Amino acid sequence: MDDHEVAVCRLSHRPGRDDRMTTHVGLTARALGADRVVFPDNATGPAETVEDITGRFGGPFDVELNASPKRLVREWPGTVAHLTMYGLPVQDVEADLRAAHAEEPLLVVVGGEKVPFEVYEHADHNVAVTNQPHSEIAGLAVVLDRLFEGRELDREWTDADRVVVPKATGKEVVEPDDGE
Ligand SMILES: C[S@@+](CC[C@H](N)C(=O)[O-])C[C@H]1O[C@@H](n2cnc3c(N)ncnc32)[C@H](O)[C@@H]1O
Numbered sequence: 001m002d003d004h005e006v007a008v009c010r011l012s013h014r015p016g017r018d019d020r021m022t023t024h025v026g027l028t029a030r031a032l033g034a035d036r037v038v039f040p041d042n043a044t045g046p047a048e049t050v051e052d053i054t055g056r057f058g059g060p061f062d063v064e065l066n067a068s069p070k071r072l073v074r075e076w077p078g079t080v081a082h083l084t085m086y087g088l089p090v091q092d093v094e095a096d097l098r099a100a101h102a103e104e105p106l107l108v109v110v111g112g113e114k115v116p117f118e119v120y121e122h123a124d125h126n127v128a129v130t131n132q133p134h135s136e137i138a139g140l141a142v143v144l145d146r147l148f149e150g151r152e153l154d155r156e157w158t159d160a161d162r163v164v165v166p167k168a169t170g171k172e173v174v175e176p177d178d179g180e
Pocket residue numbers: 082083084085086109110111112113114115127128129130131132133134135136137139
């Protein structure tokens with residue numbers, strides 16, 4: 001959405017049990033302004049679902065499978081923000097995240113089952129959305145919205161084959177105009 005990439009990385013995935021959560025990490029990353037989501041390579045079903053939504057509702061947005069998300073974190077050529085209830089409050093670090101993103105690519109990391117300590121160590125920022133346990137999807141949504149300061153809500157989409165027309169009541173979906 002901005003000059004430097006924002007990628008979201010899901011660290012782990014348990015096929016079956018985590019399918020919906022991993023899919024929603026991807027859908028939330030896409031809807032709220034990230035450029036790309038990276039899933040562990042056993043998350044093939046969620047990856048297909050997010051690609052399907054991007055094909056229908058537009059992009060650009062990339063979905064990737066990665067054999068070692070932890071290596072991606074280690075080798076990321078920019079800033080790493082790891083979302084964890086044990087981190088520093090998002091309201092205290094959001095300005096640092098924006099400043100870092102103005103200079104270089106940002107990787108937002110969300111956990112699943114037990115997150116290894118090396119991820120906490122490699123992160124430039126361990127970020128908490130409250131210090132209460134909740135969901136990676138909720139945490140991701142708040143952090144992206146703080147990062148983009150709401151601009152992601154007005155994002156334009158390209159190559160959609162359908163567009164939702166906002167309505168106070170009811171549902172309207174149309175084909176996009178030429179050039180959309
Ligand atoms: C349901 S939690 C499970 C954490 C896991 N049991 C562990 O030992 O690290 C899954 C993910 O949600 C995210 N999460 C949960 N609560 C959070 C909070 N308060 N702030 C930011 N992220 C949070 C973190 O990314 C976490 O890894």
